[in-house]
Amino acid sequence: SLDNSTALKDCDCSVLFKRDIPTIKRDMQDLRKYGVDIHSEKKRGICVTGPIEQSRLRDLIVQYLGICNAASGADKATALLVRQLKAKALCHVVVLERCIEQHTAAIIDYEKEAGEVEEQREICPLLLFSSEGSWRILAINDGVAKQYHLNKVVRVKVGSKKFKCIPQGEIDEMFRYSFRSWVGTEKHHIRIRLSEEWARRIKPRQLMETQLITEEKDGSVVFASTVNSLTEVASWVVSRGKGVEVLEPEELKTKVIELARGALSNYHNA
Incomplete structure (x- = not known):
């Protein structure tokens, strides 16, 4: 209690x-x-x-932090959204939340690349969430769960199609194995060795719900978890540099090497 x-x-x-x-x-x-x-x-x-219940605790914490962030102006994702879309930001949020609550499809014009807008894409929005400094839409499109950057939505309107509500437990499961923001159903078991210096930084943190940290005799640790995207983990490993070594799987090692070589190629004349 x-x-x-x-x-x-x-x-x-x-x-x-x-x-x-x-x-x-x-x-x-x-x-x-x-x-x-x-x-x-x-x-x-x-x-x-x-x-x-843990689900109640999560909801209460999210609500409380949302109120605190709104009051302090510390919500970077919202600040970015307003700066880019201005008054349309509120309109888009209201329309999408209405579609979520009524289980109704939304029709969006979406800027995939700079200046390249895909018009009249039909999505079934499930959730608006903030990740890595931007608001995103979790939605079903052509039977596949995808996420869209809310600040890239040029126009949005309520569609006519109704869709079946997905239980909250299934939505939570999509995020359970997300290393950063990727939402998917793939599962990859990873093991990463962290040097003693990196171990001091990582041990106090909870990177994943499923993580297991094993301490080694030399002061290093082995971080093990299940993730839904090796690409996200590879980017994280490369950004950390020396002292972070992939033990498994081999596919993750390959991705790390490819990313590192790509970065080094920018300086081949140095």
Whole structure:
């Protein structure tokens, strides 16, 4: 359970969050309806007495961080979207969210490359999410899960086709093996040796839900996990440079070598 060690009461939360006490009580009631066993006790104050499901925790954290980021202006993805699309940014978000909620296809004009716009592409949007500094659309197109950069959507409108809702569990599974932002159903087991210097940086971090870190006698570590894209991992390995060595699979080693050679070719006259 989550305890309230400082014994905050309704009146304390009213001051802390700058809301009146009836609002605090309504918020607690909403949380109970959501599955959070939160109550105000005479001696202990406000406390959560029962366990909270992990899915609920993830949703609450996302909502809370979203509010904090919006208030602080620290959301780089949103700043980029507004800078590029201006007033159309809000329009696109509203239309796409409407399509997601109503399970209705969206028709988009999409800028694949600079100046090259593909018109009237029909997508079935499932989710808007932020990754690597930009907002993206997870959608089904021609039966395949794909992602689109929201800032590259030139125009969007609600289509006429309805699509079957995909369970949240299936959407979560698409992201489970994502090393950075790639969404897919492939699964590759990887093992990477990290030098002692890199080990100090990586060990405190959770890069993947499925990761396993094994410490070696020389101070290095072996990072093992399952990913859905070897290309993303290869780019990460090359960007780290010395001290990060792919152990398996061979296909990942090959991709790393090809990327490294490509980068070196830019300096063949140096």
